[in-house]
Amino acid sequence: MKTTLQAFTLILLMNSVFGLQANETNALPLLQEHNKIYVLATEYLKQKTDQKIVEASWELKKFSAQLRLPQCRQPLLLKDRNPNTFAGRMTLSVSCAQPTWRVFVPVVVTGKLPVIISTKGIPKQAVIKEEHITKVFLSYKRVPKGHLVNINTAIGMRAIRAIPPNKVLRIKDLQPSYWVMKKQQVTIITRIGGIEVKALGVALKNGVEQEHIPVKNLSSQKTIKGIVIAPNTVLIP
Numbered sequence: 001m002k003t004t005l006q007a008f009t010l011i012l013l014m015n016s017v018f019g020l021q022a023n024e025t026n027a028l029p030l031l032q033e034h035n036k037i038y039v040l041a042t043e044y045l046k047q048k049t050d051q052k053i054v055e056a057s058w059e060l061k062k063f064s065a066q067l068r069l070p071q072c073r074q075p076l077l078l079k080d081r082n083p084n085t086f087a088g089r090m091t092l093s094v095s096c097a098q099p100t101w102r103v104f105v106p107v108v109v110t111g112k113l114p115v116i117i118s119t120k121g122i123p124k125q126a127v128i129k130e131e132h133i134t135k136v137f138l139s140y141k142r143v144p145k146g147h148l149v150n151i152n153t154a155i156g157m158r159a160i161r162a163i164p165p166n167k168v169l170r171i172k173d174l175q176p177s178y179w180v181m182k183k184q185q186v187t188i189i190t191r192i193g194g195i196e197v198k199a200l201g202v203a204l205k206n207g208v209e210q211e212h213i214p215v216k217n218l219s220s221q222k223t224i225k226g227i228v229i230a231p232n233t234v235l236i237p
Contacts, residue, residue: 032069034062037094040076041105044092052086053111054137061106069103072096087111087140112137115168116148122163127177128154133169146170179231180207186215188226190236201234 038060049056074097082090087109095102119134126132133154148154148169157174180186180203188201200218207213207228215234216223226234 030071032071032096034067037076037103037105038062040078040094041092041107044078044080045107045109048080049086049109049111053109053113053140056087056109056111058107058109063103067103069096069101070099072101073098087113087143109140111140113140113143113147114149115143116151116154118163118165118167118169120165122159124159124162126159128157128159128174130155138168142168144168144170146172148174176208178206179209179228180205180213180234182206184232186232186234188215188217188224188234188236189229203234207234 041060042058045056045058049058077095077097079093079095080090081093090107090109092105092107093102094105114135115138116133117136118132120132122128122132130151133151135149135151148171154169154174156177158177160173160175163169163173182203182205184203186201186203188199190197190199201215202218204214204216204223209228211228212225213228213234214223214225224236226236229235
């Protein structure tokens with residue numbers, strides 16, 4: 001009888017121990033897979049660099065294996081902290097609404113960027129023509145900030161300073177083309193009520209769109225100030 005009681009007690013003890021272990025196992029929270037975060041970031045980078053970077057590649061900084069995030073019960077949300085940066089270092093934020101957490105994924109994107117370079121020397125104040133420039137792709141590390149990417153943006157602009165051959169054109173290197181040239185004839189427009197009066201004049205200064213410049217009315221010989229509103233056209237307000 002004593003042996004049977006001891007055996008029964010041992011069985012109860014074992015059930016108690018193993019039952020506790022099972023409950024503990026079931027109580028452990030499910031963890032978020034790091035790989036799903038990496039996949040989300042990678043898919044976003046594919047879309048971001050498409051049509052922007054040639055031969056694009058990227059490297060994601062992986063999380064520490066000790067980072068334990070509870071499994072997200074809603075779709076993961078990604079936010080780009082550098083939406084206008086297409087190459088170099090940037091940071092992506094991935095967050096969960098339930099339960100609430102957020103992590104940051106540092107990324108380095110490499111590849112080539114489209115740029116506009118000069119094919120020949122361009123003198124200071126020269127108007128940029130199609131034969132002066134071409135579009136090429138350079139490693140992002142060689143591309144200066146503020147570079148031009150569209151040939152049509154550069155054509156018709158003027159060089160602020162002399163530009164040597166094979167130089168990447170930047171926005172700050174160019175100015176809008178003059179709509180009015182000094183000592184050239186212009187049309188002077190004066191509006192009185194609903195009536196528009198036109199007269200001939202001579203520009204006394206070069207002028208770009210919407211610039212105020214002095215002009216001489218050829219009829220009255222008076223010098224007046226007007227606004228450049230079109231090529232060779234000045235409006236007297």
